[in-house]
Amino acid sequence: MNYPQLNLDKENGPLALIKTNYGDIEIRLFPEQAPMAVENFIKLSEVGYYDGICFHRIIKDFMIQSGDPTDTGAGGESIWNQPFDDEFSEYLYNFRGALSMANAGPNTNGSQFFIVQNNHLEDNLIDPMKKSKFSEKVINAYREYGGAPWLDFRHTVFGQTIKGMDVVDQIANAKVDNSDRPLGNVTINKIEILK
Incomplete structure (x- = not known):
């Protein structure tokens, strides 16, 4: 079985460089296993959809979430202007560093995403x-x-961090309020797609 996240040196899918005010996070995307999620993310990134928006939900030892231009956690749309279906693969999992689609239930993917930060397994x-x-x-x-792992087959995994997990950890350590919103500025400056 080929698990792309465990064989990153053999993968040659596109790269996403998420430039934040904390530093850069480089992610390998997996179009073969999650074609719609990857296409959506790439096209939104290329038109600047994510430029200047914040990480609106940060939970240390869990994940950091962004992708909502309203910064409320309730906004954002896909390139198709409607939700798109989940794409679950038996070869992709919510390991530390995974890039996954945030959703509001089955088949409700839009523009929001998160990066798994948790570094242990209970x-x-x-x-x-x-x-x-x-x-x-x-x-x-x-x-x-x-x-x-409790997110597997509930949230579409479509990428894996290959550089910048230290940046993800720094963001996860940002001070937050009772709603998991950062008290300071945690922003995506730009997402560059490197093919």
């Missing part, structure tokens, strides 16, 4: 994962890298 998750559809290789990868 022991009490391992047995349920074994009883579910997780292979030993995937469980071992979660043990090694961390992540958010």
Whole structure:
């Protein structure tokens, strides 16, 4: 089985360079496994849709979320001006560093996305994962890298961070209010697509 996130040196999909006021995050995209999510992200990035918007939801030891031009967590649209379907792959998982679509339930993808920041796996998750559809290789990868397995097959994974996890960690450490909104400025300056 080929798990692209565990074989990044063999992948040659497009790269996204998320330039933030905290530093740059470089992400390998997976168009083969999640073609609609990747097309949507690339086209929105190329027209400057994400320029100047903030990370509106930050939860340390979980994830950082952005992609909403209204900065409320309730906005944003896909390139098709309507929600698009989930694209779940048995080869992509919400490991630490995964780029995934945020949603409001099944098949409600728009423009919002998050990067998984959690760097460990709770022991009490391992047995349920074994009883579910997780292979030993995937469980071992979660043990090694961390992540958010409870999001698998609920949120479309379409990329993996290859550089800049230190930036993701710095953003995750930003001070937030009771609604997980950052108290200071945490902004995407621009997303460049490198093909």
